[in-house]
Amino acid sequence: MPTPCRGVDDRSSRRARHFTARCRYGRAGAKHRTSSNQRHFKEDAVDAETNRRTRTRITDAEALEFHQRGRPGKLEVTPTKPMATQRDLSLAYSPGVAVPVLAIAENEDRAFDYTTRGNVVAVISNGSAILGLGNLGALASKPVMEGKAVLFKRFADIDGIDIEVDTQDVDAFINSVRYLGPSFGGINLEDIKAPECFLIESQLRELMDIPVFHDDQHGTAIIAAAGLINSAHLTGRDLKTMKIVCNGAGAAGIACVELVKAMGVPHNNVILCDTKGPIYAGREEGMNQWKSAHAAETDARSLAEAMEGADVFLGVSVKGAVTREMVRAMAPNPIIFAMANPDPEVTPEEVAEIRDDAIVATGRSDYPNQVNNVLGFPYIFRGALDVRATAINEDMKVAAAEALAALAREDVPDDVAVAYQGQRPRFGKEYIIPVPFDPRLISTIPPAVAKAAMKTGVARRPIVDMARYAEELSARRDPVAGSLSRIFTKVRQAPKRVVFAEGEEEAVIRAAASFVNQELGTAILIGREDIVREQAFQAGIEIRPGLEIANARLSNRNNEYAQFLYSKLQRKGHLFRDCQRMINQDRNYFGATMVASGDADAMVTGVTRNYSVALSAVRQVIPAKPGHKIIGVSLVLARGRAVLVADTAVHDGPSATDLADIAEEAARVARRLGYEPRVAMLAYANFGNPPGERAARVEEAVSLLGKRRVDFEFDGEMAADVALNPGLMAAYPFCRLSGPANVLLMPGLDSASISTKMLQELGGSTVLGPILVGLDKAVQIVPMGARDTDIVNMAAIASFGVN
Numbered sequence: 001m002p003t004p005c006r007g008v009d010d011r012s013s014r015r016a017r018h019f020t021a022r023c024r025y026g027r028a029g030a031k032h033r034t035s036s037n038q039r040h041f042k043e044d045a046v047d048a049e050t051n052r053r054t055r056t057r058i059t060d061a062e063a064l065e066f067h068q069r070g071r072p073g074k075l076e077v078t079p080t081k082p083m084a085t086q087r088d089l090s091l092a093y094s095p096g097v098a099v100p101v102l103a104i105a106e107n108e109d110r111a112f113d114y115t116t117r118g119n120v121v122a123v124i125s126n127g128s129a130i131l132g133l134g135n136l137g138a139l140a141s142k143p144v145m146e147g148k149a150v151l152f153k154r155f156a157d158i159d160g161i162d163i164e165v166d167t168q169d170v171d172a173f174i175n176s177v178r179y180l181g182p183s184f185g186g187i188n189l190e191d192i193k194a195p196e197c198f199l200i201e202s203q204l205r206e207l208m209d210i211p212v213f214h215d216d217q218h219g220t221a222i223i224a225a226a227g228l229i230n231s232a233h234l235t236g237r238d239l240k241t242m243k244i245v246c247n248g249a250g251a252a253g254i255a256c257v258e259l260v261k262a263m264g265v266p267h268n269n270v271i272l273c274d275t276k277g278p279i280y281a282g283r284e285e286g287m288n289q290w291k292s293a294h295a296a297e298t299d300a301r302s303l304a305e306a307m308e309g310a311d312v313f314l315g316v317s318v319k320g321a322v323t324r325e326m327v328r329a330m331a332p333n334p335i336i337f338a339m340a341n342p343d344p345e346v347t348p349e350e351v352a353e354i355r356d357d358a359i360v361a362t363g364r365s366d367y368p369n370q371v372n373n374v375l376g377f378p379y380i381f382r383g384a385l386d387v388r389a390t391a392i393n394e395d396m397k398v399a400a401a402e403a404l405a406a407l408a409r410e411d412v413p414d415d416v417a418v419a420y421q422g423q424r425p426r427f428g429k430e431y432i433i434p435v436p437f438d439p440r441l442i443s444t445i446p447p448a449v450a451k452a453a454m455k456t457g458v459a460r461r462p463i464v465d466m467a468r469y470a471e472e473l474s475a476r477r478d479p480v481a482g483s484l485s486r487i488f489t490k491v492r493q494a495p496k497r498v499v500f501a502e503g504e505e506e507a508v509i510r511a512a513a514s515f516v517n518q519e520l521g522t523a524i525l526i527g528r529e530d531i532v533r534e535q536a537f538q539a540g541i542e543i544r545p546g547l548e549i550a551n552a553r554l555s556n557r558n559n560e561y562a563q564f565l566y567s568k569l570q571r572k573g574h575l576f577r578d579c580q581r582m583i584n585q586d587r588n589y590f591g592a593t594m595v596a597s598g599d600a601d602a603m604v605t606g607v608t609r610n611y612s613v614a615l616s617a618v619r620q621v622i623p624a625k626p627g628h629k630i631i632g633v634s635l636v637l638a639r640g641r642a643v644l645v646a647d648t649a650v651h652d653g654p655s656a657t658d659l660a661d662i663a664e665e666a667a668r669v670a671r672r673l674g675y676e677p678r679v680a681m682l683a684y685a686n687f688g689n690p691p692g693e694r695a696a697r698v699e700e701a702v703s704l705l706g707k708r709r710v711d712f713e714f715d716g717e718m719a720a721d722v723a724l725n726p727g728l729m730a731a732y733p734f735c736r737l738s739g740p741a742n743v744l745l746m747p748g749l750d751s752a753s754i755s756t757k758m759l760q761e762l763g764g765s766t767v768l769g770p771i772l773v774g775l776d777k778a779v780q781i782v783p784m785g786a787r788d789t790d791i792v793n794m795a796a797i798a799s800f801g802v803n
């Protein structure tokens with residue numbers, strides 16, 4: 001058994017682990033299988049220790065308070081159309097509603113166009129197997145079903161509705177569900193015990209023309225299969241020789257063994273157990289046809305005997321079913337998926353007391369390796385709904401399992417690290433499967449499922465442009481991604497060379513690699529090559545073609561850049577040697593000069609310096625565009641609405657002329673980003689009331705814009721609520737805005753900065769920026785400490801050229 005490795009040098013262990021992971025799974029595709037699996041296990045002990053320290057624990061009281069707080073439960077219904085006026089009522093209800101009624105009566109497919117059907121999934125249970133708590137009835141299952149509905153929404157933007165059916169009778173249950181078909185795009189059956197669940201699911205699949213999916217069977221099997229694929233890789237095992245014990249021969253157990261056998265594990269290598277022990281050929285007690293199909297030729301007559309020498313334990317039974325002796329008896333480097341909820345068959349702590357060579361997974365969120373169907377059902381239904389699939393078939397399930405397994409082997413972005421309490425999970429025994437908060441799941445799993453549906457002929461509406469579909473999926477999860485997807489598409493069509501000025505920073509290297517991987521352009525990392533490479537190596541990032549490293553001192557353009565800078569600064573008190581030093585030592589000067597000289601198209605910086613320091617360096621090299629003002633514009637996305645706020649970066653106390661100039665710049669940016677500007681010049685007052693010096697300055701700016709005869713809508717001075725709320729704006733019928741403002745001109749830098757930061761921190765809004773505009777070349781400055789995703793976004797905006 002390997003020795004514990006608390007003393008292992010962290011750096012070398014990370015390097016070794018990455019070497020192993022890269023060789024096996026690197027994009028280059030090399031399959032290097034000679035490195036020691038034992039080493040993996042030792043090195044991962046460091047991650048295990050960190051995981052143990054950061055585990056989230058909750059109390060029963062907290063769980064009850066959470067469910068009771070505010071509006072009891074976890075769901076509410078939110079209208080998607082305004083219902084504010086008499087006209088709205090006429091359209092939404094009688095008489096307007098009759099029109100879609102008649103259209104649907106004529107052609108059923110139109111229900112997908114005029115109703116919620118295409119995005120609603122019913123989560124249906126009778127409470128006969130609530131988690132591993134047993135048959136507690138329909139009503140008691142409601143918290144779980146509401147929870148599943150929330151997960152549908154949170155992770156895949158599907159509207160889940162929980163339905164608890166109070167019957168244990170199979171036929172009555174089937175009849176309750178079959179007639180609900182017109183209401184939903186799919187049916188997710190949940191926590192219905194075996195063997196009734198098999199009959200219910202198979203009959204409903206025949207009776208209904210929408211996907212019917214028993215989550216506890218297939219969801220569980222898919223995620224367990226993905227975890228098993230990766231655990232087999234990590235332990236150097238082959239599915240064809242693996243010995244598996246599955247404890248629990250109910251919904252989840254039968255589905256798990258069916259799927260692993262379909263993946264290549266031989267029939268007699270799988271021992272399925274239930275409350276009576278192993279299901280062996282010839283057993284008669286407690287059997288049914290589904291169990292019989294998996295009866296194995298084995299001498300084992302107890303779970304303990306079955307576990308002797310087993311490679312894998314799949315637990316889908318009840319809390320505490322596995323003893324320490326059973327764990328001890330397993331093969332070296334055993335794979336233990338104790339998936340019973342809420343408490344596993346054996347805890348990771350108990351396993352750790354016995355041995356340190358095991359890969360351990362549970363169904364819980366508070367341990368690493370959460371093998372739970374939450375990783376499956378939201379995304380599988382998303383893919384199925386988006387192609388209007390008639391069913392979820394085997395190919396779609398396998399596609400989901402493979403996509404999930406592959407994702408865990410990819411490098412992990414900052415967003416995941418944040419959701420993972422600041423740790424960056426790395427493929428290994430403590431991270432065999434993506435975490436539920438991984439934002440990549442939404443753009444990875446549904447396309448795989450949709451493709452499989454199209455290939456197998458169950459898609460009623462095939463997707464033509466898969467790349468675009470993946471972008472739309474990201475937008476469902478993250479509104480910024482939606483706003484950016486158009487920009488990303490344009491950038492991809494004309495890829496540029498972008499300088500990442502702080503090239504020795506891990507987040508910047510990660511961002512640059514992602515920029516290249518997403519085919520957005522060439523990334524130039526400024527830094528000392530050996531340090532950049534070492535940082536990349538430590539972080540497990542591959543320096544691929546398209547990712548260049550430029551060292552200012554060694555650059556063959558060094559002298560020309562210093563001369564260029566000198567030409568700019570010689571009459572501003574700088575000697576040539578000052579400029580030489582700035583080029584050699586300050587990456588912002590070097591990077592900006594690269595862009596100014598045409599050796600790169602754009603630059604992104606700001607991670608290590610505060611905004612004003614970075615901006616001041618850039619401005620010494622790159623002037624404002626002739627006739628333009630340099631300002632910062634932030635894009636705020638909240639409640640499905642996009643609003644630009646200016647000036648969030650440069651002008652502290654703008655004059656009336658400054659405000660008018662800023663309005664013109666901001667309107668130009670709005671158009672460039674695809675919005676027709678309606679500019680509100682904000683103040684605390686509305687159209688002269690109450691009067692005051694600051695409001696008067698804004699009023700003067702409005703009058704200046706009038707004199708300039710600008711080609712966009714503007715008005716003010718007005719308060720933010722009047723600008724954004726049509727009801728309040730209606731009190732000023734003379735207001736020239738044709739609708740709520742989408743560009744908010746703040747009276748000063750303090751109000752601009754305070755309001756955008758409050759929106760960001762108080763939740764409900766996403767803020768992108770400040771986006772720097774008005775410079776003669778494309779440079780963007782991210783906030784200090786920005787994450788890799790923000791850096792990539794700003795690099796794309798720089799390439800897009802909003803300046």
Ligand SMILES: NC(=O)C1=CN([C@@H]2O[C@H](COP(=O)(O)OP(=O)(O)OC[C@H]3O[C@@H](n4cnc5c(N)ncnc54)[C@H](OP(=O)(O)O)[C@@H]3O)[C@@H](O)[C@H]2O)C=CC1
Pocket residue numbers: 128129130131132133191192193194215216217219220247248249250251252253273274275276286315316317318319321339340341342362363371372373374
């Ligand atoms: N992590 C995840 O994503 C998921 C986990 N699960 C968990 O799996 C478990 C089973 O769920 P599900 O299949 O839906 O339930 P079912 O009621 O359909 O099946 C339960 C099975 O467990 C067996 N069982 C009960 N107690 C024991 C025991 N002490 N030893 C051996 N077998 C036992 C039962 O045996 P018998 O047939 O003899 O009655 C039955 O075969 C639950 O704990 C659930 O939370 C389920 C779905 C997803």
Ligand SMILES: CC(=O)C(=O)O
Pocket residue numbers: 130131132191215216340341363372373374
């Ligand atoms: C996760 C789940 O669906 C269960 O434990 O039943």
Ligand SMILES: [Mg+2]
Pocket residue numbers: 131190191215216
């Ligand atoms: Mg369940």
